[in-house]
Amino acid sequence: MPRPGRNTYSDQKPPYSYISLTAMAIQSSPEKMLPLSDIYRFITERFPFYRENAPRWQNSLRHNLSFNDCFIKIPRRPDQPGKGSFWALHPACGDMFENGSFLRRRKRFKVGGAAPPPAAPLGPGGPPPPPPHYLQQQQAKLRISALHAAAHLPVPVPVPAGYGLGAVTQPSGFKHPFAIENIIAREYKVPGGLAAFPGPGYALPGQLGPAWPHVYAHTGLLEPDYAAYGAPLKPLCAGQTLPAVPVPIKPAVPALHAPHAPHAFLAAGSPRPRSPASPQTGSPAAPGEPLQSTVPVH
DNA sequence: CATTGTTTATTGATGA
DNA sequence: TCATCAATAAACAATG
Numbered sequence: 001m002p003r004p005g006r007n008t009y010s011d012q013k014p015p016y017s018y019i020s021l022t023a024m025a026i027q028s029s030p031e032k033m034l035p036l037s038d039i040y041r042f043i044t045e046r047f048p049f050y051r052e053n054a055p056r057w058q059n060s061l062r063h064n065l066s067f068n069d070c071f072i073k074i075p076r077r078p079d080q081p082g083k084g085s086f087w088a089l090h091p092a093c094g095d096m097f098e099n100g101s102f103l104r105r106r107k108r109f110k111v112g113g114a115a116p117p118p119a120a121p122l123g124p125g126g127p128p129p130p131p132p133h134y135l136q137q138q139q140a141k142l143r144i145s146a147l148h149a150a151a152h153l154p155v156p157v158p159v160p161a162g163y164g165l166g167a168v169t170q171p172s173g174f175k176h177p178f179a180i181e182n183i184i185a186r187e188y189k190v191p192g193g194l195a196a197f198p199g200p201g202y203a204l205p206g207q208l209g210p211a212w213p214h215v216y217a218h219t220g221l222l223e224p225d226y227a228a229y230g231a232p233l234k235p236l237c238a239g240q241t242l243p244a245v246p247v248p249i250k251p252a253v254p255a256l257h258a259p260h261a262p263h264a265f266l267a268a269g270s271p272r273p274r275s276p277a278s279p280q281t282g283s284p285a286a287p288g289e290p291l292q293s294t295v296p297v298h
Numbered sequence: 299c300a301t302t303g304t305t306t307a308t309t310g311a312t313g314a
Numbered sequence: 315t316c317a318t319c320a321a322t323a324a325a326c327a328a329t330g
């Protein structure tokens with residue numbers, strides 16, 4: 001309809017949710033992790049649409065980072081000064097968008113899916129004291145595992161089930177669903193094919209494009225034409241190495257149930273929403289989740 | 299003080 | 315129609 005011409009995204013909102021945009025940015029970085037500011041930059045450089053109303057969408061994006069378990073925070077190391085942490089994709093976040101639509105996931109990714117932690121009862125009288133050095137040790141391993149996962153390598157280290165990250169270990173040749181290879185390889189199963197993309201502006205060459213043209217552009221897999229989607233990239237986070245340790249956003253996730261259940265929290269029959277769903281479901285807080293106040297005042 | 303991060307609430311869209 | 319997901323707003327804490 002509006003026929004955007006070459007400037008495809010200039011006036012239209014890209015067919016990606018903040019989650020996919022963020023995942024895109026993270027995946028595009030060599031280290032598979034980015035500070036918030038670089039995520040902003042990635043998006044604004046590629047999608048002119050987001051060069052406006054920055055406070056608005058950035059607030060939304062930060063909300064998504066915190067709210068969604070598919071993003072994990074990775075603290076900076078002392079030798080990497082700066083504000084804020086790095087953000088990475090939870091290695092087990094799976095094919096969040098395997099339905100082909102980057103606007104709406106099949107299901108929200110949640111860590112600690114199935115069982116609430118009866119094993120770790122909040123002691124009568126004391127909140128669970130987080131063991132500091134234990135964390136450091138485990139995080140060292142988790143870092144390795146996360147990095148391996150992020151690098152599409154099998155994880156050689158037996159990772160304890162703590163934080164659920166243990167379950168990320170992919171036995172053979174795990175490729176992160178957001179990896180470029182994956183996006184390319186996977187047959188894009190969108191009902192209706194390209195029709196799912198609004199307007200000719202989103203037309204993409206052959207079967208390559210439908211997923212993330214901008215990422216492709218970055219990798220040089222696409223024609224330079226696609227520079228039209230955004231400005232040329234410059235290396236984000238150049239020269240970063242092993243920033244730090246993956247840290248679950250919600251440390252409230254207690255030691256998991258079955259140490260041998262690789263998919264325990266991945267596909268566990270019950271998605272166990274952190275609180276059955278979003279607040280609007282009106283469901284009371286999940287057990288163990290401190291709710292600010294049970295006063296349903298409205 | 300600005301940025302970053304967390305949380306709650308509301309609303310609209312979408313899928314089953 | 316209902317349940318869930320996503321976008322948005324807003325308040326607030328933490329941090330450099």
